[in-house]
Amino acid sequence: MDNPPAPCRSTVSDALVGEALDTLSPALAETGAEIDRLLNELLAVPADSRDRLYEAMRHAAIGGGKRLRPLLVLATCDLFHVDRRRALRVGLAVECVHVYSLIHDDMPCMDDDDLRRGRPTVHKAWDEATAILAGDSLHALAFEVLADEATHEDPFVRAELVAELARAAGPSGMAGGQMMDLRAEEMALDLAAVTRLQQLKTGALIGFCLEAGAIMGRVPPEGRTPLRGYARDVGLAFQIADDLLDAEGEESKTGKRVGKDRTAGKETFVSLLGSERARQQAEALVEQAAVHLQAFGAEADLLRAIARFAVERDH
Amino acid sequence: MDNPPAPCRSTVSDALVGEALDTLSPALAETGAEIDRLLNELLAVPADSRDRLYEAMRHAAIGGGKRLRPLLVLATCDLFHVDRRRALRVGLAVECVHVYSLIHDDMPCMDDDDLRRGRPTVHKAWDEATAILAGDSLHALAFEVLADEATHEDPFVRAELVAELARAAGPSGMAGGQMMDLRAEEMALDLAAVTRLQQLKTGALIGFCLEAGAIMGRVPPEGRTPLRGYARDVGLAFQIADDLLDAEGEESKTGKRVGKDRTAGKETFVSLLGSERARQQAEALVEQAAVHLQAFGAEADLLRAIARFAVERDH
Numbered sequence: 090m091d092n093p094p095a096p097c098r099s100t101v102s103d104a105l106v107g108e109a110l111d112t113l114s115p116a117l118a119e120t121g122a123e124i125d126r127l128l129n130e131l132l133a134v135p136a137d138s139r140d141r142l143y144e145a146m147r148h149a150a151i152g153g154g155k156r157l158r159p160l161l162v163l164a165t166c167d168l169f170h171v172d173r174r175r176a177l178r179v180g181l182a183v184e185c186v187h188v189y190s191l192i193h194d195d196m197p198c199m200d201d202d203d204l205r206r207g208r209p210t211v212h213k214a215w216d217e218a219t220a221i222l223a224g225d226s227l228h229a230l231a232f233e234v235l236a237d238e239a240t241h242e243d244p245f246v247r248a249e250l251v252a253e254l255a256r257a258a259g260p261s262g263m264a265g266g267q268m269m270d271l272r273a274e275e276m277a278l279d280l281a282a283v284t285r286l287q288q289l290k291t292g293a294l295i296g297f298c299l300e301a302g303a304i305m306g307r308v309p310p311e312g313r314t315p316l317r318g319y320a321r322d323v324g325l326a327f328q329i330a331d332d333l334l335d336a337e338g339e340e341s342k343t344g345k346r347v348g349k350d351r352t353a354g355k356e357t358f359v360s361l362l363g364s365e366r367a368r369q370q371a372e373a374l375v376e377q378a379a380v381h382l383q384a385f386g387a388e389a390d391l392l393r394a395i396a397r398f399a400v401e402r403d404h
Numbered sequence: 405m406d407n408p409p410a411p412c413r414s415t416v417s418d419a420l421v422g423e424a425l426d427t428l429s430p431a432l433a434e435t436g437a438e439i440d441r442l443l444n445e446l447l448a449v450p451a452d453s454r455d456r457l458y459e460a461m462r463h464a465a466i467g468g469g470k471r472l473r474p475l476l477v478l479a480t481c482d483l484f485h486v487d488r489r490r491a492l493r494v495g496l497a498v499e500c501v502h503v504y505s506l507i508h509d510d511m512p513c514m515d516d517d518d519l520r521r522g523r524p525t526v527h528k529a530w531d532e533a534t535a536i537l538a539g540d541s542l543h544a545l546a547f548e549v550l551a552d553e554a555t556h557e558d559p560f561v562r563a564e565l566v567a568e569l570a571r572a573a574g575p576s577g578m579a580g581g582q583m584m585d586l587r588a589e590e591m592a593l594d595l596a597a598v599t600r601l602q603q604l605k606t607g608a609l610i611g612f613c614l615e616a617g618a619i620m621g622r623v624p625p626e627g628r629t630p631l632r633g634y635a636r637d638v639g640l641a642f643q644i645a646d647d648l649l650d651a652e653g654e655e656s657k658t659g660k661r662v663g664k665d666r667t668a669g670k671e672t673f674v675s676l677l678g679s680e681r682a683r684q685q686a687e688a689l690v691e692q693a694a695v696h697l698q699a700f701g702a703e704a705d706l707l708r709a710i711a712r713f714a715v716e717r718d719h
Contacts, residue, residue, distance in 0.1 A: 135580075137600075138591065142575055142583040193540065198532035217513035218586055221536070222579050225508065225543065229574030232547045236567035244560040251566045252551035259544030260457055264537050265450075268457040271533050276453065285452075 112394040113160075120163060120180070121156045127181050131230065145211050145223035146230075150188045153206035153344075155402070157327075157395065158183045158298050164391040165302020165316065178240040179250060179301045182231040186258050187294060189227035192220050194267065200349065207344035228258070241305065249304045257297040266290025270355075278356045284325065287358075291331075292324035315381040319392065322378035327399040329371040332357040333364060334403070342404045371400040427709040428475075435478060435495065436471045442496050446545065460526050460538035461545075465503045468521035468659075470717070472642075472710065473498045473613050479706040480617020480631065493555040494565060494616045497546040501573050502609060504542035507535050509582065515664065522659035543573070556620065564619045572612040581605025585670075593671045599640065602673075606646075607639035630696040634707065637693035642714040644686040647672040648679060649719070657719045686715040 128151050134143040159180025166176035195202040195210040196217060203213050212220035234240065235250045256262055266289030273286065299320040303313045335350050336359045350357045358367045378396040382389040443466050449458040474495025481491035510517040510525040511532060518528050527535035549555065550565045571577055581604030588601065614635040618628045650665050651674045665672045673682045693711040697704040 138584045138587040139575060139580045141587065142580060146575065190540075193536050196532075196536065199536065217511075219583070221508050221511065221514065222583050222586075224540075225505075225573075226575040226579040228540065228543055229570045229577075229579065231570075232566055233570035233574060236563045236570060244558075244563040248551045248559040248562040248566070251547055251563070255544045255548035255551060258540075259548060260454060260461065260541040262544075264541045264544065265454045265457060268534070268537050269453045271537075272453040272456065 112390075113398050116163075116391060116394075117156060117160060120160045120177075121154075123177050124156055124159050124181055124184055125151050127177065131181075131234075141215065141219060142222055142226060145215050145219050146227055148208070148214060149192050149205075149211050149223060150185065150227060153208065154184070154188070155404070156180075156184065157399070158187055158294065161295065161298035161323075161392075161395060162301055164389075164395060165299050166305050167391065168385055168388055169302065169306025169308065171302070171305045175240055176302070176305060178234055178237070179305060180298075182234045182240075182250075182254060183294060183298055183301070185227045185231035185234070186254065186263075189224040189231070190258075190263060190267070190294075192224040192227070196220055199267075199271070202346055202349075204345050231258075246304055246307075250301055253300050253304065254297055257293040262289055262293030263291075266293065273355045274353055280358075280361050283356055283358060283361060287325060287328040288321070291328050292321065295324040295327065296320040315384060318381040319378045319396070322374045322381070323396050323399050326371045326374035326378065326396065329358045329367050329374070330400040330402065332359045333367060333371075335359075336364065338403065344404060375400055427705075428713050431478075431706060431709075432471060432475060435475045435492075436469075438492050439471055439474050439496055439499055440466050442492065446496075446549075456530060456534060457537055457541060460530050460534045461541055463523070463529060464507050464520075464526050464538060465500065465542060468523065469499070469503070470719070471495075471499065472714070473502055473609065476610065476613035476638075476707075476710060477616055479704075479710060480614050481620050482706065483700055483703055484617065484621025484623065486617070486620045490555055491617070491620060493549055493552070494620060495613075497549045497555075497565075497569060498609060498613055498616070500542045500546035500549070501569065501578075504539040504546075505573075505578060505582070505609075507539040507542070511535055514582075514586070517661055517664075519660050546573075561619055561622075565616055568615050568619065569612055572608040577604055577608030578606075581608065588670045589668055595673075595676050598671055598673060598676060602640060602643040603636070606643050607636065610639040610642065611635040630699060633696040634693045634711070637689045637696070638711050638714050641686045641689035641693065641711065644673045644682050644689070645715040645717065647674045648682060648686070649717075650674075651679065653718065659719060690715055 128147070132143050132147050132150070134140050134147070159177070162180040162183060163173070163176050166173075166179070191205060192211050194200050195205055196212050202210055204210065208214075210220070211223050231254065232251055235254060236247050240250070241247050258264065260268075266286055269286040270290055278286065296317065299316040300313065303316055308316075332350065335348065335357070350360070358370065362370060375396045379393050382392055443462070447458050447462050447465070449455050449462070474492070477495040477498060478488070478491050481488070481494070506520060507526050509515050510520055511527050517525055519525065523529075525535070526538050546569065547566055550569060551562050555565070556562050573579065575583075581601055584601040585605055593601065611632065614631040615628065618631055623631075647665065650663065650672070665675070673685065677685060690711045694708050697707055
């Protein structure tokens, strides 16, 4: 497909969005359907007063979301010819952690959002207590899924995955980044501080996706450097794109409130660099991510397409 | 020590409290100090804006609480001569889950408590967002601790512990019980329903403590029946004692608000059975718990003392 430069793009090039989506659409749709099927089995609604808890978990987790993290796990596992059913369980676990963090993050005391993926957030559809418990339950479920024999026959692999996800989700990873983000309104962050914040807040979980693929593929730690480099670059590019969407995107496409960062007075990549330089930086990161994958040849094409999609999406 | 019946006890027999505490005090104090030492190492406050998150985790987790769950793990591990340092790490993990659940449970949208263990709750000392993130962080930390090699050299044991704790904490365990408890105000529960609710809300985590000791001790599932029986009985006895303390205890001793259940219009063992029958039921459960331990002889004396303490405490 021809891809002319668009000198005056309002958000991102429609042509590029089209190209990345053409490659990824079938993969994203297939992954989404498989994740939904697994969630549907795991979250069968019980015939007692826990029904509200399960309904809330289903509302938040099933049938929405880009499923970018599960696709990253699958694409990495593909490099090492890991059984797809097993890779999907790891993708499910990281998606459970991602969704739990969104539920808690949307609450009034955090980001106070009424809308997520085009639907009411859990605390709006039910109440805050239900949102806390639904998040907590998805958090526990992620580890239950990873520790199960169905995820890998070797308990060493299962224990490694659990340790890695717990680190990525906890105070030295995602939760730590969320605390930094909460406090970003109090202090004037510079570019280095925003980068560090985002490496924890969104980067740690994206890093887990690649690391998990390497663990499932029996790649020893010293062989994981290119995958970690890719994850770091894609994680930052993804966050810059998120900042651009918050600054310039449309609520009808993102399915969530936009313009939040400016309202909150938070420094972001866009506020610090300006839109045009932020966009260039994201593009540079995507190219750098591809460089890390050179040794993998054509087998890494899906990871390359994901990197492009991370910055060229409109939602 | 002589132990005369006290026909007109206001809460529980002071003599019995004394006896159980005499046996347990050194063990509880030692366990508490060891858990605090581990938490102190794990929760070193970082020199960045995550400091508030770590301070909040430390406030909630260090230097308070009965440490009954870690002691249950240690006492069970003792039966099977498990290395104490390893048993302590499992005790630490279950205490992290317990403390996270208290932080979330104390929030305004849940039980709305200002006081816990005689100190301001996390959302009072800081704010609700910090309480959510501190709870989430302790939740992740529990699994990080279990999955670490330092907990057991055999990854099969680590993966088993993770699977068991995730089940006990998630929607089919503690979090599910909390949802049932939330909804208990809407519906008139009978004794069977209150028992089921409490088996999930507090029983599942107590069950984990015994199960974890058996896993660490390499007891095959078919050999765990007596320990599971003990856990079930002690868990219920513990909850009945909690209901009695809520109905009749003193805030100065419990370190938390009392009389909550009546105010909320919730059915409890005390509201359904009356104080005297509830107390008799707790006593009967403690005796039944001891019966399960017969095969273990004197080595199970600590577990017997914990069962007595569960119902004879004043806090």
